[in-house]
Amino acid sequence: TDQGLFYGLASLIQMVKITKEGFFLKGAAIQDYPALEFRGVHCLSGKNQGTEISRAVRTLLARNKLNSMVWECEYINWDSCPEIVSPLYGMTKKDAEKVKQAAQDNYVEIIPLVQSLGHSAWIFENGQHLDLAEDPADPYAYCVTNPDTYKFIYKVYQEALDFFHPRYFHIGHDEVNTGSARYPYRSKASGKSETELILGDILKHHEWFSQRNVKLMMWGDMFLNDTEAPDATFAKTMEEAKERRALLPKDITITDWHYVADTQSDYPSLKTFKDAGFDVIGAG
Secondary structure, rough: HHHHHHHHHHHHHOOEEEEEEEEEEOOOOOOOOOOOOOOOOEOOOOOOHHHHHHHHHHHHHHHHHHOEEEEEOOOOOOOOOOOOOOOOOOEEEHHHHHHHHHHOOOOEEEEEEOOOOOOHHHHHHHHOOHHHOOOOOOOOOOOOOOHHHHHHHHHHHHHHHHHHHHEEEEOOOOOOOOOOOOOOOHHHOOOOOOHHHHHHHHHHHHHHHHHHOOOEEEEEEOOOOOOOOOOOOOOOOHHHHHHHHOOOOOOOEEEEEOOOOOOOOOOOOHHHHHOOOHHHHHHH
């Protein structure tokens, strides 16, 4: 395949040695082909960083035969909401286009990540849309019981789909109930539990993306209890963790992130998610 040839040449380049004496190439037979469907990294966008990120795609990802980039890009300057363009993080679409082209040229699939319920502070940039915040005193998560939340975020999601045309879309959804913001706060009036609020939000996104033939990825921490992994475990009880995993659509790919090294066992959370019926990616 074209991709197989590309990786074979990448291997050839890796074998080149340049010293004071000259240019050397070890004799070898290269047997190389893209065996893994996903071999990727998670990275961020950045203001005025289109050239730099494109260079990383070419010289870091492609040279090491990485085929996927989960690109967290909520701070692209979306045309649908100019009021939240970040003066610190905002990336122009022209810069983002450079990254998109570099990825296309180097067999790197971009999986856009635009944060949803967890880490949705980007929606409230410049003091905007506080009516959508779960806790207006600390705008971190959006309010899932406010229909206007979805009117807003689906404008951005549709623009992201039109820009990237991805097969997969990562909705983030991590650390919903951590930090200083109150959760739940505004949505308490609905009488729904934390699990019902979290699952209801994911199911809305799942239906919306399914209608557009796009598969979802998301972080896994809200579906683990602290007895199941060394960190990144924010379900308060084992029963809550099991209930959430049981109710989550099984065609969502779980990216199981951890910061802490698991010295006691071989990251049992990977098996936990697999046994629950999910495709899962270990994310260190």
